[in-house]
Amino acid sequence: MGKGCKVVVCGQTAVGKTAIVEQLLYGNHSVGSESSETQEDVYVASVETDRGVKEQLRLYDTKGLHDGQDLPKHYYSVADGFVLVYSVDSLESFKRVDALKKEIDKSRDKKEVTVIVLGNKTDLQERRQVDQDVAQQWARGEKVKLWEVSVTERSSLIEPFIQLTSRLTQPQSKSSFPLPGRKSKGTPSNDI
16 A cells, blocks of 8 residues: 555536545445535545555545636645546536646645546436537547446446555656666676
């Protein structure tokens, strides 16, 4: 088990951030049971990566952002990763995810962070405002992975978090730079 990665779950108010986290961890969220507005909660999850290793995630479930509200700046400095959530029945929430992604890019100061995007509430197809193809095209342009999910289908939530955890905990690749004092095989040495 590694050190634990800090992941900020954020998006506009009422897109289902808390429902996603609680359904993923406990499998007991029932639609319509939404309680009061989240201030901030921290959840600890043990997620098995695609390498078969269990890793710890600290999920920061943030307060939903209202119009004109920004994500508090301290999240940008502590986060190893972000889960940006929008609701497929709210174009406004998708625009907010775009703004958050731009803010993350601006704020991370060369720090490597992993970002995934979840389009929630796919069970509300008849109220859809965000076209799936448009969203996927945006995600490709931003170089992020996007999944459409529904809290009503817990299985739809599992793959995105496995992928996120796997990317956050990838073993550092070996440097392609030769270490000083070592001779590369097959190249002539110019030692005298």
